[in-house]
Amino acid sequence: MSVLLESSSTSAAMRRNFWAGVWRVMKRKPSRMVGAVLVLGFVFMGVFGPMFYPAQLPLDPTQITAPPSWQHWLGTDDQGRDVIALVVTGSRYVLLAALVTAVITVVLGTAIGLFSGFKRGRWDNVLMRLTDMKLTIPGLPLLLVLSTVWKFSSAIQMGLVLGLLGWGGVARAVRSQTLSLRERGFIEAARGLGLPTRHIVGKELLPSMAPYIAMNMLIAVTGGVYAQVGLFFLGVLPYESNNWGQMLNTAVFRSGALQVPSALGFLIGPLLAILLLTLAIVLVVDAMDEIFNPRLREE
């Protein structure tokens, strides 16, 4: 038992080391801190943001698509609602859908990639053909065509569809990782020892790929945001609540944000949100890259 205690205490120490390493990596480039803070900010915004506003945003019919002012930092929309309030309240749908997208993308992609790479043979062939096909069919046009059939009435459904369309890349990457890990002696040894597949996949393969999967997940979040915002922007999706894409659509195609500078704030709001989210995730992924990939660690 003492052995066990010792081993667990050292692994705790290892973990502490890990966090210390994380801290070091983050500290080395201040931009990464900015990224982490921004990501947390977006999470906060999606979870708690809407609580700061009434369900029905106050509107001011005397200030329709007004330019930025002290009262409305980014101006107002075509109904006279504050753009920042719209960005914040609209974030929940967008981020939730993106999260669902990311989870489904990663879970499906990882599962299929793992299965394919681990089983190899016929299943691998079939699954990879399928993945190839998914990767070849361009996502956006397919979504456009699908959007006429599907009703993306809730964020969850939206995420579901995007996720179901998006797992190809992850599956591919995970499969090639699995294939290369498979060749490593320790996986073969585990099989030789008669360890169950559950153990091999869960304890040996997945932990080695975890950082990679986590990065993919973050990237999938941005992918999810872009796809749905894009669809709303094109105006091919019906909507029930405000969201960034619908804001872009209204700003550009209804309020003339590209024609009259006074409506520019209305356009900038959601654009800024997307840009910041991208920046945040890029910075965090950059940090993760270094934390998890000692080969890239430049001294």
Added chain:
Amino acid sequence: MTRTAPGVRIDGLTVVYKTPAGELPAVRDVTLTLEPGSITGIVGESGSGKSTMALSLLNAVQPPGRIAAGSVEIDGLGDVVGLKGEHLRKARGKHIGYVFQAAQNSLNPLKTVGKQLLDLGRSHGVEDLRGLVREAKELLGRMGLDGARVLDSHQHELSGGMRQRVGIMLALVLNAHLVVLDEPTTALDMITQANILKIVREVHAERGLTTLVITHDIGVVAEVADRLAVMYGGRLVEQGPTREVLAAPRHPYTRGLIQAIPRLVGDIDEARALPGRPPTLATVPKEGCVFRERCALRMDVCDTVDPLATADGSRVVACHAVTANVKEHA
């Protein structure tokens, strides 16, 4: 033009690598002379600093490493450590041939050997490219290969042994007379290894070279080298004529190393492993003898004082115990 084999004098060479723990020496205060026309073998275990030293001969230590002190005098070139830019580049290849560790991958996978040969010629301003190709074919033929076919091949079409021979050809084709071979036979099987070693010996003799062979396998050195130098933890611990060192190793590490070689005949119990494990850059003792942790002859002085390399005839040893012994006898 036939140049004679150059001599090389390495003096007080120290090479450091920048690590999170600061700059640590991978080669420390090494002094070694390569006699013109000799084959010198350097043996040492993984991480003992062999490759680093070999690269220093071309002033080609890769960042984050750098030559921190010492000089490498090569006849006809001067101190290589001071060479820079075009001079340095021209020296490489033309004066010093280098056969890469893991020569398996020392060729551009996208170009045929012949094209790379021409690139090499152009880099060194060779006017007579036809002559260069002829020379290359001759060299390859000398090593038992079909020159035309090899020049027309890509790397992946050649076997390990063939690639290694191509590596040797590229090192020699510009008429370099100092050749450095870093682990020329690692990852080759026995028969190919024997073949390559034979070629190295023959080419060395025919062309009148000064050759440095680096390896972790004493057998390889024993086969080819006239002189043998043993490295441990970045230090040169013993050197001398190969046969003498093998027959009567003085440094306890050399002795242990030779004793640890599995032998084909004789009592298997005679062979025994060295205790402990080889040091890494971070675990090499900063002061005192680098080998003391595993040494059977360890004395108090070993903990604090780095033993000087002491010459005794053609033999040089850096060990307090041995030096003390010699003095006693003297």
Added chain:
Amino acid sequence: ACSGGSTNTSGGSGGGGGLFTTIDVLKPGLDASGPANPWAPKGNSFLGYNAMKLGWIKNHLTDPNQFYPGIAASWEIAPDNSSITIHIQPNAKWSDGKPVTADDVKLSLGLASTTGSTAFAVTPGAAGVASDVQVVDQKTVKVSQDMKNPSMKFARGIMDNWVVPAHVWSSLLPADFWDKLKAARETGADADKAREEILAIGQKVLAFAPPKDVSAGPFTLERVNPGEALLVKNKNFYNAANVAPAQVKLLNYNGNEQIWNYLSAGKLDQAGFTAMPTDVMTRIKNAPGSNVIRGFSPVAVGMAFNQSKKPYDNVHVRRGLAYLIDRDQVTKVASPEGGTPALTTSGIHQKPAQEWIGSELASLNPYKHDVAKAEEEFKAAGLKKTGGKWTLADGSPWKVSMRAPATFSDWISAEENIKSQLIAGGVDAEVVTVADYPVYLEELAAGKYDVGFWLMALGPAPYDIFQRLYGASNGWTNVAGKVAHSAPGKGGNWMGSAEEIDVEGVGKVNPGELTAKLNAATPEQAKPIMVQLAKTANQDLPAIQLWDYVNTQFTNTSRFTGWPEQDSDLLRLNAGVWIQLGLIKAKQ
């Protein structure tokens, strides 16, 4: 943001020349490969420029049969509406120099009947259909109406037709075409076959690509690219001397925002109506030479109810909502430039309403914004107010769910605003957009929505006005002059009004049958019916009339002058017609 090239001066004989830049608001997305064929939906025939009609319909408040001359220089309508005699412009020539003849007109009318035309419908028993086209002489044609089911709009149906050169198009119609047409208007197997054949010809007509644009209009098509179409002056045009521009450039657009762009840059000499936000309007008005002309647009939008859904079956709920919604605010937010708040719900646009129902207009309930009255009505409907929120009689929650197609920006804006107003008034509400108009219409007709927006008051013909409220969408179909009614939820009846309504001061009326009568009624006969129907619509509120559209036209005085006046009856016609009538002059 075009950096236009130098103006090609091929020179017009009269009017001063120059390049006239405009946009055809009915034709988004120019198709560079489209033929110069007025029937082709993506064709490059532009009304008034290189595509000619017999006459141009005036934007009259009440009379559908007033025209400006087109190919027809003059016309006589028989007093009983049984025929119209058309006199072709004596000098009219095609751009290849051949004269425009009665044969051209007859062939064009034949072509029209294959592609769908009011006066040449092939449905048996359709109203206002021509029974005969007669070439009186080379420049005169007489067309008679089939008096079995006459329509007030017969003359309009004839005059509003394209005229194309017979020598280019004649191959499309078979020799026995006119007999076929007659047969098609009967019933029975032979007629079905004839209709099929005509349909097939129609498709050929739609897809027909004349090798070259031969036009009798003021311009001919020079070239089209995906961005713009260029037309040059037709020297053979009968009124060429008075046509000012030497060239016309029709810009392509895919979305309104492009038109805004062009207008704010002062680049368009004229553009038809497009919805726009106030700021954009201001910017456009500030462009040098910018000029806005407003006139009558015979259409209004209403918030229509599906009366088979609770609680909208209750007239008090509908009235309560009418009181609760401030139409001024809705209009201001949603259509500040393109509409005026409806005075009340009469089913008629406020401008012609005066003409049609006169003093009776004042007796209609204006449903002025009045929260107290709304509460009264809700109470009368049995709704309950708990915790500041109105619920259904049984206490279950009530949410007004409004739908609009996502592509209709003003409707969405309006619904969003109404939503805010309703929530402020204690009525929960939501706006759900629908991907696009086709889906919207399909689901609306299938009765899937509670509340939707609906165009109404389509003038100027009285039948058309009320047909929107008491026509097929409300269960009444008018086939061959006979009215049938289908039950709510069936046969496209999604509004589901009662078949008979007891109207205060009028008595029991069947609005569908009344509406059908309007088809053949003279204005004098129509007026009392209009009063009855207006009262019915006002009291029963199948829809709350929100705003009446305004026809807003944009012109620019920097390069051309002679634009129509405010409220001119030229206003629903485009600049091509103004130019060919000789109104537009180059600025000196």
Added chain:
Amino acid sequence: MVVIARRLAGHLARGVVMILVVATISFFIVRSIPGDPVAANVQKLIQQGMDQQAAEQATRVLYGFQPRGSLWEQYVQYMSGLLRFDLGQSITHAGAPVTQVLGEAAKWTVLPVLVGTLLSFLVGILMGVYAAIKRSGKLGDILAISGSLLHGVPQYVLGLLLSAVFATLIPILPGDGPVDILFEPGFNAGYIGSLAQHAVLPVLTYALAAYGGWILAMKSSVVTVLGDDFILAAELRGMKRSIIFRYIARNAILPLFTILALSLGLLLGGAVFIERIFNYPGLGLLLLDSITMRDYALMGGAFLLITVSIIVANILADLFYSAIDPRVRSGEEVSS
């Protein structure tokens, strides 16, 4: 050569299967779209002043172009048409063959996409090499982060920003349409100039959108190659820097060809946004229009064409790849 031919055959076979599958998918998706285009068209005509009956008849004529028969019959008809490169007739274009309409639109998509790709490829790999060499410096860092950012930002954001800045705030470039009419089409300076001027913003958007990806891919590829033994070996042989640079470049670019195909797919997909923003009359806009107009044949055709271009691009990229990689040429399996 045999290997390449065999690869080509394999690709073609797979490509054909893929096209058939995509055609089938698009056929069925398109047929299951809700919404009544007929009613919508009638309403549209009524709004334009036609009366109900006429509108209905006109619509009937128009929709006569739609194929009839059971779904299965239509499918067979569609697929057999496909073999003859016949994709049916467009309704919005009054029976014009879909292939013709697509052909008209395709040039407005393909050209800018190609130019954009090429441009971003050239600049991107140069910057990528630079970022790899300077990877521990500030500038390399900035390049890498900006690459990630550009790579991450969706095309429409770039398009909107460019449009807002260069066509609205400082209107120095045309922000919509492909060309001005007043120039006689053909090889004259005015026309070509106008074409070029109008293409600047869309092409720039395509290029910017792809550029980040190139930087990142090239950087990581160069870093990998720099670590390869043969580069050090070449240096130790005293090879000229320029030759070593060529060695690095060629080996580093090689794996990018697989990405090339992928990026083309991405760009073609993004054409919808860019063409919508800049009103460029290409395939994307056509697809969008056909969806709102419920022009089934056209919708299916546009979707199919976009997919087929990607498949073809994939094949070309792979062939190109095998043409310059001797390992593939001699049939060895190269893991990339």
Added chain:
Amino acid sequence: MITGTGVVKTFKQRGKMLGAREVRALRGVDFAIPKGGAASFIGESGCGKTTLGRIIAGLETYDEGEILIDGVSMSPLKQKQRQPHFRKIQMIHQDPYSALNPTRTVHQTLFAPLALRAGQTGRSRAWIEERAAEVLSLVGLDPGTVLSRYPHQLSGGMRQRVVIARALTVDPEMLVADEAVSMIDVSLRLGILALLKDLRERLGVSVLFITHDVATARYIGDDGELYVIYRGQVVERGAVDTIIADPVHPYTQSLLSAIPVLHGLELPGEQPVTPLESLDESQADEGCLFARRCPFRGERCTSERPLLQLTEGVPQEHACFYPERRSVIARPMSEV
């Protein structure tokens, strides 16, 4: 006891439908490794040593022939059914760096297979911990210091010991050590060899030792058998010392001649054998596989395949028509 007869393995290049290449890795190999015994495979690179080792460890399937584990034939069994039998045979990989999962501590690495066994036999957690410490002690490691470490905190030799300890957790009957010492520093090599020998003696585990360094074969036990394998065929087989002292097959002689001589300590053999050409896998399969490279080949060699046999006057089995003793190995100067 594990025996095999006529084991054949052919690799087909995967994923290539057209023109698949075949590699004959094993061409009918017989072997028998008694309980507690030792056998060594030597041969040139690519001759099939690893393949055979993996087949014996159950990590690879075989195409023909028969393998018996403790008398049970494996051929009729399905993959799943074979597993428990093959578990008695554990593989020690060449590369101790990749054989351990870098994300798991030694404790975790040993825990998993032990827990599995504990679960099957109903043993307690304490047993697991005890056993983990025990196997570590068996391989000469101090459980206290090693258990909590990650692989990267261990030296090569220690890792290889952990790998062996892990194999011991399932109480194997045989260890297959594939070049188990070739990647370990010279000074540590003997330690591992001694450990394997020690395990044999103490635990009665048989050891299959795969190597290209003949000398090491002696160190796992002088009672061991040596199999000289050439191109998938056993060409000479017998007691280690017998073969080293008196090889009769020219191939064995070539191999032994190639061993570097420690000049100064040793004198080279008098009759070294050098093959005429280097190994070429694609050579014709007729006759003796070594014929083309053999300096002593006769008429018969090119037409007929010699089979492994015992002939008079030769103590070991060999596959040569003209077996002849030659003095090829170096002998220590001390002996002379």
